[in-house]
Amino acid sequence: MSQHFARRMSTVHRSFIREILKVTADPEIISFAGGLPNPELFPVAAMDAAAHEVFQDIGAGALQYSTTEGDAGLRAIIAERYRKRGLTVDPDTILVTTGSQQILDICAKVFMDRDSKVVIERPGYLGAIQAFSLFEPEFVTICLEDDGPNLEELEAAFKAGADCFYAVPNFQNPSGVSYSLEKRKAVAALADRYDALFVEDDPYGELRFLGEDLPSVFSFSEKKGLLCGSFSKIAAPGFRLGWVVAPRKDVYDKLVIAKQAADLHTSTVTQTIMRRYMETNDIESHVALIKERYGRQRECMVEMIGRYFPEGVDITRPEGGMFLWATMPEGCSSMELLDMAIKDKVAFVPGRPFFVDGSGDNTMRLNFSNSDEARIEEGIKRLGKSIASFLK
């Protein structure tokens, strides 16, 4: 039987990153390929206690079907945490999602027709490229510079009819780049002027270990797009809990419809455990712990790159998040380098999958959140050796 698949399936493939992760399961390989938080920092005992309290106090109610919009208590907590960071958000405009990945699927469903023009950064977040691709939009990519997107390219994209811009302004995956204050304001103004929806994905925003926290692009926009968040990086990803803030009622209602069709609602069990955990623990000092650790690991990686990488490899210097981005001289293929690196027992993600136009062959993403300093030193040393012999 030759199964007929929908046309949209012909253009998408399994995540290259997830395929690499299978190769790097070998414990001898030091992997900078994944995008995993450091599991040593997961609040296991606190979650154990929270779960027990939920089963004792809420009981069957925590195991039943629940609303599509999400647990009211959890949404209030999310709103309160925004308030502490200076942003006023009505809990009724928050939709809890099954990880922030689900927001990307829902956004594509709600806003993208076939051949809609959607703007993404170059390089762009792979999970968004994958989720959006299933709805067959036309991607318009704009260059991500050291301080944010190239504004001329962004305006040209809006002028050419793009009405949606998806971006990760804080410590972007894959590049580690953050938008400057000026560019945040400029992006908001451009989106407002051209009546475009700005989808601000912010899973890493709280993980700033250098510099000053900056307001969201969302906060500068009059017309308000979407602001997406996640518990994956501040608590643990295995809960699959994210959210989206959608202040405009017409937009919120459409998101709810799409969410309902996707999985009815996000797990009542995980939402109530997370709510209890947030109520009974000091999440801010937990986040401080994560930042301190990731900050040290990033510091170590930058230092070791300085020590062990050959001349001619540029890197970003992220002020937060989990990733750093390296660019080799033009003409060097990080795909080819990967084969050599894996023989040398070190892994990374080649940059090309983050570019929808097939460019970026000389780039790579390095994760620093999931390795301690000893492994970072050894891994970067190995990778430096691989690159050196590759560049010869």
Place this chain on the structure above:
Amino acid sequence: MSQHFARRMSTVHRSFIREILKVTADPEIISFAGGLPNPELFPVAAMDAAAHEVFQDIGAGALQYSTTEGDAGLRAIIAERYRKRGLTVDPDTILVTTGSQQILDICAKVFMDRDSKVVIERPGYLGAIQAFSLFEPEFVTICLEDDGPNLEELEAAFKAGADCFYAVPNFQNPSGVSYSLEKRKAVAALADRYDALFVEDDPYGELRFLGEDLPSVFSFSEKKGLLCGSFSKIAAPGFRLGWVVAPRKDVYDKLVIAKQAADLHTSTVTQTIMRRYMETNDIESHVALIKERYGRQRECMVEMIGRYFPEGVDITRPEGGMFLWATMPEGCSSMELLDMAIKDKVAFVPGRPFFVDGSGDNTMRLNFSNSDEARIEEGIKRLGKSIASFLK
């Protein structure tokens, strides 16, 4: 700002059922409207223990990102339970999903182009109608008779180019109808002959309290479609854990791609707790308990309908599941009846949303799983009174 929405969003609305549930939040209303399992039967203490063991024994691993395919131990348990019921299934052909609702979204993504012809039962499961509608297929409905679908209509649909048939052969939602053995074989043979994909949704199959268990349609098919299952009705729905069996490798791989784009993977937390629960508890005797209770409640509802409903209302007599279906004389609108019933403090779901062609106005769905016998007696008495004055 007038937001541009994708064209697909113009045809879908919030679930009518979920809207009714809000109206029926009034505790004085006896509601047969929902589709909730009886929370008294949720294994709260056993889940509490399972969760504690998971946090103690697995720890951080239960909180980390995990594979898109799903927890290997949980998939082995699902396969083993099929084996006990006479069906051989390779765990590597099982994909764990975020509730069985997610399978419907994924199926639509993978198999349905705009204007693809997809066959559904008349009446059909509302969650499937909603999930599929977002991908704009053409629905071809075939009459669901007392023993299963009208086979002439099914063959005509396949001949007219439909290549996918979605159905709930056991104790269907909304009708409570089950397919006879003969019709199971006939549906499998027709799907094979016309090279169509049969998507068999089976959330209620284990909840048979009358008659003999019958093999799945899937088991009779040479070419194998999809077989979908769920932990929602045998354990608890708040976990959002379902699965799909997809024996054909090309199909499985496409489902994994779509699942990955939708939410990366289903919660590691809920999967590991459910696995531990299944490993350390006697799920079969728990299911027996549910069947015994629902059987009594269904018995009571049928008996009370006999006592309190006026002449001229036909009902199905389900041998399992959670729903019963009532048909009033032609020309009576259950939508109008609902207004009257709510004043009489009783609720149900009008049948029309389960028909994509706008028919079914004289039908209604009654849930018996979520009310004890005293409430069923009182509720059916009230509803009988409403119907009697409505039919006058």
